[in-house]
Amino acid sequence: MTAIMAGPVVEGAPHDHDVNEDGELIACVVCDALHTVPTIPPKAALRCVRCGNVLLRSPGPALDRILASAFTTVILVVSALFFPFLQISASGFTSATTLVETAFAFKGGLTTPLTFVLIFTIIVLPIIRALALTWAVMPIRLNLRPLPQAKAAFRLANLLRPWSMIEVFIVGVVVALVKIGGMAKVGLGLAFWELLLILIIVILEATSLCEKTIWRILERKSRY
Amino acid sequence: MAHSGTEKQVLTAREAGLLGCGTCGRVSPKGTTVCPRCETPLHSRRPGSIEKVWAWWLAGIFAYIPANLYPMLRTSFLGREQDSTIVGGVIDLIHHGSFLIAAIVFFASVIIPVSKFFAVGYLAWTVKGRAHISEHQRTVLYEVVEFVGRWSMIDVFVVAVLAALVNLGFVVNFKPGIAAFFFALSVAFTMISALSLDPRLIWDNSTGDGASDE
Missing domain, CATH: 1.20.900 (Dbl Homology Domain; Chain A)
Known part of the structure; x- marks a missing residue:
């Protein structure tokens, strides 16, 4: 079975799909959808492709x-x-x-x-x-x-x-x-x-x- | 805000045979009992979530009834004592012409709690059955309910300030009524009820076919 990893939507940054180094995964706490974690650009929020909930943010200030x-x-x-x-x-x-x-x-x-x-x-x-x-x-x-x-x-x-x-x-x-x-x-x-x-x-x-x-x-x- | 309209085939952690932490999102292999990142117990879905929601929901409703029947505040003005309930207090405010404050109190003490009972009940009910609104809309409803619940405590704090501050001897003073106690209980119970709901349950039946338009 080939798993289709939903590529997460990066908000506020150009879409850049060269995915991460270590293949880290994160599950959405609201809907359980699985995502690979890319490097998060500054000021960007990583959002769930299914429900739109914020998965991670760039820490910033x-x-x-x-x-x-x-x-x-x-x-x-x-x-x-x-x-x-x-x-x-x-x-x-x-x-x-x-x-x-x-x-x-x-x-x-x-x-x-x-x-x-x-x-x-x-x-x-x-x-x-x-x-x-x-x-x-x-x-x-x-x-x-x-x-x-x-x-x-x-x-x-x-x-x-x-x-x-x-x-x-x-x-x-x-x-x-x-x-x-x-x-x-x-x-x-x-x-x-x-x-x-x-x-x-x-x-x-x-x-x-x-x-x-x-x-x-x-x-x-x-x-x- | 535009979510890409294309509802892709989504794979959940559970379908992939993994455990997603409901607190921090870290993914762990099946069989892990405690999340290595945030050290909370790991469950694919929180056990007994819906049962807890209903139990606290019921407790919240039971506490809300006496909160409305008994006096929230006892006003003594020139020796004349007058009890007012939650709704009575709102009506007094309207008589004094303080429409904005009347609206705030009415909103915090009546509209929020009552719509919260409906919203939480609806969310818990539709987890197993069929919903009339999409998973997206139910998620928004869930977030609003979680955010707004604690603001119902405003009225309890108003009573506390009035009772502590206004003590002008014989002229006017306020005493808190027993309804404040039941009201605070009701707010706490409904907050726990909403917090007990595992939002992932809302999405479990969706199967990603995206039938609901949008």
Whole structure:
């Protein structure tokens, strides 16, 4: 039986069908179609011929962006814990909250378990994820041997990705502020602006992180 | 974006007698149990994928019912207490004239969860049966569902901010309602449900004849 290897479509680069050196194969994680891996030109994405899903990307500045976003996330989230977050005033009364107090908003009564959900989704998991990414990616970027448990760290970072919800929280904050807007004067603290910055960074990271590409690099670097 | 319209004869890793990793795409010989690249357990198709999807899907629906029946937020304004449910909160916003915010909350708390139940149910159902839309369209649906699910948590965060921030003594304050708990559960269950679906199952019946136009 002659196997017909689908030649992958290279996007953003001239089609160049002189195929790879070592005959490496990759299967599409979405549809299982088998492809041979050519040398990927800079700024190009290798797409599945059947479903169009990205198989691999040329790394480009992806590692730098991952590290930059990891550093800033840790710095911003941690410092946001200590700066004023939000304040309102109306008819002589004022009240304020910090990020930590917001995380504890569900304390007391039947909603207490939600306290853990909030602390984890908006504070703990984003920090753990950023640290895990740094652990896995930093040595690669510096052309060093991967640290012990680098693969475990990268697996953890990917596992936590859907559950680290800081950017969803920020949009929630904005919605809440508009809700309050009519009845009180709102003061925005430094922590609020830091979180807004994280929103942009998280979106930047999401568009540059290609999990499969990093895995391939990690495997190659672990060999030596 | 133009995918080359020619639907070529595609060989899958499974047909070639190989194992494709569902996490990193690395191809391994049959019999390999753990992917050498990313160290996740290797399965040609994730075992029990559809059963898990249905189990979490059902749990998500069960949690979504009390999330809508019980109050999400208790507002106390000049000593008068008022409970509002998810939909009630949206109606309040409309009365205040905040149409954009009402739309965002309605979208995140009602439209997304409900359409997610339909979408995940449809995807799981059509894996074994016959679908009305192409594999491409179902893959897009799957990706949208995966991406959008977590944004439903917005309403829970809104309640948290309101309860923590607005505490102007007798004038006005907010307390979270039990529905917030069920709603968060529902979001988590449906996220797990969608994550349990092995997208390769969507393509398994396609046989590459490309009958569906496009």
